[in-house]
Amino acid sequence: MNEYYEDNVESPFEVEKSLQQFEKEKQTNDLVEEILELSMALSQYQINFEDLEKYSPKHRDTRENLVEMADRFVTDDDCVAQFLRKKQFPTTLFVKNTGYRAKQLSVIENI
Known part of the structure; x- marks a missing residue:
């Protein structure tokens, strides 16, 4: 019985390595699921991921x-509701509610 036990017991190193591998696979699966949901x-x-890359601004500022x-947009319930209803950015409402100037939003319109 002792031989059986010794042959089937993993070392602490093997247990740790297995746990790390499991956690890595779980993180990978979670990331894949999150990407699919976002897609x-x-x-x-x-919109697809290629569009996001193509139209993302190159300058940090x-x-x-x-x-x-x-x-600011996502904290404005009226803007979000109109966006979800009409499926387009509510420029006029956003300018009115936030104080941004329409010219500042020209970056979004060019996207």
């Missing part, structure tokens, strides 16, 4: 400004 959500707006605008 499906984007497809509702006829422009990206930062757009992230700030996006933060």
Whole structure:
């Protein structure tokens, strides 16, 4: 019985390695699932990952400004509701509610 036990017991190193491998596979599967969910959500707006890469601003300051605008946008319930209803950016409402100028939004319209 002792031989059987010794042959089937993994060392702490093997256990740790197995746990690390399991966690890595779980993270990979979670990431794949998240990407697929995002892809499906984007497809509702006829957007794919290639479009995101193609139209993403190359300059850091422009990206930062757009992230700030996006933060303001998602916290404005009226803008989000209109966006979801009409499937287009509510420029007039966003300008009215946030104080951004329409010219500042020209970056979005060129995308």
